[in-house]
Amino acid sequence: MKKIISANKKTDPFILTIFGASGDLAQIKLFPALYELAAQKRLPSEFYVCGFSRTKMSQKEFRATFKKAVKDHSKIKVDGKILDALAKHVHYYAGQYKDIDAFRDYHNYIHEMTGKKPKDLPHLAYLSVPPSVFRDVAKNIAETRESKNEDIRIILEKPFGDDEYSAEELFHFVSKYFKEDQFYLLDHYLGKHSVRSILNLRHDNKILSQMMRGTEVANIQITAVEDYGVKERAGYFDQVGIVKDMVQSHLLQILAMVTMQIPVDMDGENLQRAKHGILSAIECPCDVKNLVLGQYKSYRSESEVDKKSKTPTFAAMRLFINREDWYDVPIYIRTGKKLHEKHTYVVVELKKFPFQKKEDEPNRVIIELQPKERINLTLINRQEDVQRTQDITTTQSIACDVDGCMPEHALLLLDVLRKEKMHFLSFPEIIAAWEVVDQVSELMQREKVKVGKYADGSEGPKDQNKLTALDGFRWYDVHGNE
Numbered sequence: 108m109k110k111i112i113s114a115n116k117k118t119d120p121f122i123l124t125i126f127g128a129s130g131d132l133a134q135i136k137l138f139p140a141l142y143e144l145a146a147q148k149r150l151p152s153e154f155y156v157c158g159f160s161r162t163k164m165s166q167k168e169f170r171a172t173f174k175k176a177v178k179d180h181s182k183i184k185v186d187g188k189i190l191d192a193l194a195k196h197v198h199y200y201a202g203q204y205k206d207i208d209a210f211r212d213y214h215n216y217i218h219e220m221t222g223k224k225p226k227d228l229p230h231l232a233y234l235s236v237p238p239s240v241f242r243d244v245a246k247n248i249a250e251t252r253e254s255k256n257e258d259i260r261i262i263l264e265k266p267f268g269d270d271e272y273s274a275e276e277l278f279h280f281v282s283k284y285f286k287e288d289q290f291y292l293l294d295h296y297l298g299k300h301s302v303r304s305i306l307n308l309r310h311d312n313k314i315l316s317q318m319m320r321g322t323e324v325a326n327i328q329i330t331a332v333e334d335y336g337v338k339e340r341a342g343y344f345d346q347v348g349i350v351k352d353m354v355q356s357h358l359l360q361i362l363a364m365v366t367m368q369i370p371v372d373m374d375g376e377n378l379q380r381a382k383h384g385i386l387s388a389i390e391c392p393c394d395v396k397n398l399v400l401g402q403y404k405s406y407r408s409e410s411e412v413d414k415k416s417k418t419p420t421f422a423a424m425r426l427f428i429n430r431e432d433w434y435d436v437p438i439y440i441r442t443g444k445k446l447h448e449k450h451t452y453v454v455v456e457l458k459k460f461p462f463q464k465k466e467d468e469p470n471r472v473i474i475e476l477q478p479k480e481r482i483n484l485t486l487i488n489r490q491e492d493v494q495r496t497q498d499i500t501t502t503q504s505i506a507c508d509v510d511g512c513m514p515e516h517a518l519l520l521l522d523v524l525r526k527e528k529m530h531f532l533s534f535p536e537i538i539a540a541w542e543v544v545d546q547v548s549e550l551m552q553r554e555k556v557k558v559g560k561y562a563d564g565s566e567g568p569k570d571q572n573k574l575t576a577l578d579g580f581r582w583y584d585v586h587g588n589e
């Protein structure tokens with residue numbers, strides 16, 4: 108059965124090395140996450156956080172950077188005493204990622220810092236560096252430690268490769284040095300309470316487990332739209348585009364969570380296996396009719412974007428799952444930038460009774476993931492005497508709103524400290540998702556799929572409606588501000 112983890116249990120002593128500690132992810136997400144854990148009293152009395160990057164900084168400077176980042180980016184009010192106490196656990200080592208001698212020296216540094224042999228403490232290595240640096244860091248950690256025999260946990264953030272081949276290559280490379288269970292492959296969407304709720308709601312409620320079956324569902328719609336453009340990620344985004352950036356991990360993970368058979372025992376292995384079962388059964392969307400692409404009008408004027416760029420900033424696609432239960436159920440996904448609002452939500456539209464009229468609204472289960480976190484159930488009630496059909500929508504918040512709720516990176520770090528893999532990905536899942544995305548990329552190139560312009564702040568290309576119309580459906584728009 109599902110493990111119940113005591114809410115306030117402290118973790119065991121550990122050392123956390125953040126490679127790339129001078130970067131954005133560390134400062135905006137990881138340092139505030141550590142503060143959250145300290146404020147919630149989840150950290151043990153003995154732990155060491157050490158930044159490792161090339162930038163030369165003294166211990167004092169790094170601690171000041173750490174504190175400033177926590178103050179600037181924490182979502183909760185920062186208590187100076189807690190922050191000062193936390194900062195005493197924070198250290199810094201300046202070294203080159205390629206330099207094995209730096210890693211040998213770092214090994215000695217850990218010994219000095221902790222008074223223990225490094226192998227005597229669980230070691231979390233957070234690779235908060237660009238993917239081009241992953242291999243050097245993984246190899247050098249491994250070559251200065253007994254990597255497969257020690258308790259070393261490697262945390263990698265997406266993107267994992269940029270196609271199926273490179274993801275497989277990365278997997279084979281790192282497998283030389285570490286065992287598969289030492290990897291914590293992180294997509295921060297899976298740290299969100301609302302995304303975790305998809306699993307928990309389906310697992311614990313018969314009403315949902317019965318409704319959300321392929322035999323009962325008419326179609327599924329997954330929408331993740333943003334009201335801002337590519338911002339400072341423009342250079343990276345222009346190389347990869349929206350399909351690799353958003354669909355490959357975030358949206359296909361949500362698709363898998365909504366459609367997979369929920370294991371009774373929701374541990375990491377069972378969940379990853381069930382998600383992989385879905386991801387590897389997604390049919391090739393190999394026809395232009397299944398894909399709509401767009402680009403917001405002002406995209407080419409963003410700095411670092413090629414003035415002739417054809418990179419899509421909007422994609423909508425129609426997918427099917429080659430499994431008996433989901434065989435003929437269309438799944439529509441769409442995602443885009445610089446649209447009318449920021450909103451991520453899933454609509455599960457149920458089949459109607461055969462006797463119902465075409466114009467009768469279907470029942471829907473809607474799960475809103477961000478910024479509002481809510482579940483909505485839509486029903487209809489016929490009132491014959493006044494000859495009307497009343498639409499009823501019941502809405503309930505699924506937000507975590509009690510003391511102890513933490514943001515995604517804090518929850519995910521806590522999971523790694525507990526060796527809990529429920530909310531991490533496996534390499535087979537990643538490779539299966541790349542296979543789908545590679546097929547879409549191939550289709551885009553082979554058929555030179557049109558990338559239509561859409562107005563900034565609009566709802567995206569009108570052609571997206573053609574996808575749902577293929578099956579006689581329409582997008583069901585849910586607005587986050589309602």
Ligand SMILES: NC(=O)c1ccc[n+]([C@@H]2O[C@H](COP(=O)([O-])OP(=O)(O)OC[C@H]3O[C@@H](n4cnc5c(N)ncnc54)[C@H](OP(=O)(O)O)[C@@H]3O)[C@@H](O)[C@H]2O)c1
Pocket residue numbers: 126127128129130131132133136160161162204234235236237238239240264265266
């Ligand atoms: N930022 C986010 O919110 C976010 C979200 C999802 C995933 N990620 C992933 O998380 C990782 C870290 O993200 P980030 O935004 O923190 O990255 P970043 O700021 O570009 O890089 C982190 C640090 O890595 C070092 N670095 C940068 N470019 C390098 C290069 N070419 N060669 C060697 N070292 C280099 C720099 O430190 P030194 O020069 O001091 O060594 C830099 O401060 C990336 O893999 C990214 O794709 C980030």
